[in-house]
Amino acid sequence: MRLTDTSDLWWKTAVFYNLDVKTYLDTDDDGVGDLRGLAQRLDHLAELGVTCLWLAPFYPSPQRDNGYDIQDYYGVDPRYGTLGDMVEVLRTAHDRGMRVIVDLVVNHTSDQHPWFQEARTSPDSRYRHFYQWRDDVPDDAPASMFPDAEDGVWRFDETAGQYYKHSFYRHQPDLATDHPEVREEIAKVLGFWLELGIDGFRVDAVPFLIDGDGGPEHEYLRTLRGYVSRRRGAAMLLGEVNLPYDEQLAFFGDSDGDELTMQFDFVANQRLYLALARQDAAPLRDALLSRPAIALGNQWGNFVRNHDELTLDQLSADERDEVFEAFAPEKGQRIHDRGITRRLPSMLEGDPRRIRMVYSLIFSLPGAPVLYYGEEIGMGEDPRVTGSRAAVRTPMQWTDAAGAGFSDADPDDMVAQVVAGGFAPQHINVSQQRHDPGSFLRFVQELIRTYRAAPEIGWGELAILDQPHSCVLAHSVTSELGMLVAAHNFAPDGRTFRIDVLGADEGWRVVSLLGDDPAPVTLDEGGFDVELGGYGHQWWRVIRPGERRIA
Numbered sequence: 001m002r003l004t005d006t007s008d009l010w011w012k013t014a015v016f017y018n019l020d021v022k023t024y025l026d027t028d029d030d031g032v033g034d035l036r037g038l039a040q041r042l043d044h045l046a047e048l049g050v051t052c053l054w055l056a057p058f059y060p061s062p063q064r065d066n067g068y069d070i071q072d073y074y075g076v077d078p079r080y081g082t083l084g085d086m087v088e089v090l091r092t093a094h095d096r097g098m099r100v101i102v103d104l105v106v107n108h109t110s111d112q113h114p115w116f117q118e119a120r121t122s123p124d125s126r127y128r129h130f131y132q133w134r135d136d137v138p139d140d141a142p143a144s145m146f147p148d149a150e151d152g153v154w155r156f157d158e159t160a161g162q163y164y165k166h167s168f169y170r171h172q173p174d175l176a177t178d179h180p181e182v183r184e185e186i187a188k189v190l191g192f193w194l195e196l197g198i199d200g201f202r203v204d205a206v207p208f209l210i211d212g213d214g215g216p217e218h219e220y221l222r223t224l225r226g227y228v229s230r231r232r233g234a235a236m237l238l239g240e241v242n243l244p245y246d247e248q249l250a251f252f253g254d255s256d257g258d259e260l261t262m263q264f265d266f267v268a269n270q271r272l273y274l275a276l277a278r279q280d281a282a283p284l285r286d287a288l289l290s291r292p293a294i295a296l297g298n299q300w301g302n303f304v305r306n307h308d309e310l311t312l313d314q315l316s317a318d319e320r321d322e323v324f325e326a327f328a329p330e331k332g333q334r335i336h337d338r339g340i341t342r343r344l345p346s347m348l349e350g351d352p353r354r355i356r357m358v359y360s361l362i363f364s365l366p367g368a369p370v371l372y373y374g375e376e377i378g379m380g381e382d383p384r385v386t387g388s389r390a391a392v393r394t395p396m397q398w399t400d401a402a403g404a405g406f407s408d409a410d411p412d413d414m415v416a417q418v419v420a421g422g423f424a425p426q427h428i429n430v431s432q433q434r435h436d437p438g439s440f441l442r443f444v445q446e447l448i449r450t451y452r453a454a455p456e457i458g459w460g461e462l463a464i465l466d467q468p469h470s471c472v473l474a475h476s477v478t479s480e481l482g483m484l485v486a487a488h489n490f491a492p493d494g495r496t497f498r499i500d501v502l503g504a505d506e507g508w509r510v511v512s513l514l515g516d517d518p519a520p521v522t523l524d525e526g527g528f529d530v531e532l533g534g535y536g537h538q539w540w541r542v543i544r545p546g547e548r549r550i551a
């Protein structure tokens, strides 16, 4: 992409919010959330300050992998509503100033997809080459991503008389994405949703999509991105690439950044949890220092939690054990030997200072924050669901009612049970927090407001600032738009220190952004003194002489 005009790079400063229609709001009390319910709650999201929704897969699906097993790329699962309801959601979101991206899951289809059903019938089927077939299992076959469910990635299909590849579950055959006809079909899918008004795609499992046996490489990602941009100038691709930074870099493309528009920062995410476990900011500090520079049009997606397990696969075995011990002491809270099935607030035992510190930090790092539904009220996982990602896929907690205000259906008919225990809706819900000025919801709303008023976070460059405490992360983000300084304390006791502002000059001032003291402080020899409480957090705006910005 040539960047002549940067006004349409909306994702640089967007606030993303991922939700799954089926667990959001059920308007017909059949126990399954629906698009009409989502439409009704768009005002909650707009009020919160969200600027882009990411809708988890809502397509027709046998639901054996939470909808990531797609049977028809052009439809809406009838349990959620119709395509017409989807257009209403889109229109209403756009009316409220929110964009909408959807999951693009084209590494594989469901085995119930007509292409696969047809492909397996005969080697001469016109869909046979849509998938990857072999007569035997290759010696160098990779291990399955789901080792407790699958013992490999090749499975013999009796009907087909051959092995097919499945990088994920056996019911998710991998598409042959290097085949021109498959690519043409994928292009049509993208074209369909773009024409309906979708603003981009969260691209599932990208390294699998462009890798594999004789698979296409980065040139295909470039093609996809080019196609998306041609069809809709301001549309983007947010890719799921859980790899080390140096490998991730290639997925942004060359110096023009012409492949994935955005990628989640899995490295910083995993290092964040190690830092929390150690009560020492060093692991995260080191990660951020090694975070590569990206092209102007690209962006990092910063997140605390997503819909999968909290994967710790990029930590060493010892580091992973430290995090397991601190935050998932019970075996049932772990999965695949690499991840945790809990949400942050429960891992931090509900400590408000610590939870707020983490969200403040995520919003202050260069990039665009990506929230997972329920994070705005501090939802926890369902402790009764063990060893499964389903623990964090529970109904959104709107009220303190038995059905969480999500649904009045019989609990047995509900798509997922409402969380029980200390994080149940009686304790954690939107209604109650809306009315409480000290609530977590109000805190997140304020954080989003402040992030949106500080575009330097999305556009700026990160610097880690020197100060004497390893438990503290002090950083600044600087761009032509302004400068922000932030400090976060990973330890339970308070710390005092001095922050020297990079490049500070005569007359520079700082003003606290998240606190309630609006008085600017003039820098003293280029720095200022900071008092940070236990697990404390602070943001400051740097005001240079002549700048008219307000706090």
Ligand code: TEU
Pocket: 065, 066, 068, 069, 105, 145, 168, 204, 205, 240, 242, 307, 308, 311, 313
């Ligand atoms: O995930 C792909 C994927 O690579 C992760 O699930 C990975 O296993 C995890 O990050 C640990 O490293 C996507 C979806 O997010 C997931 O829900 C689906 O199950 C999966 O694709 C298959 O479609």
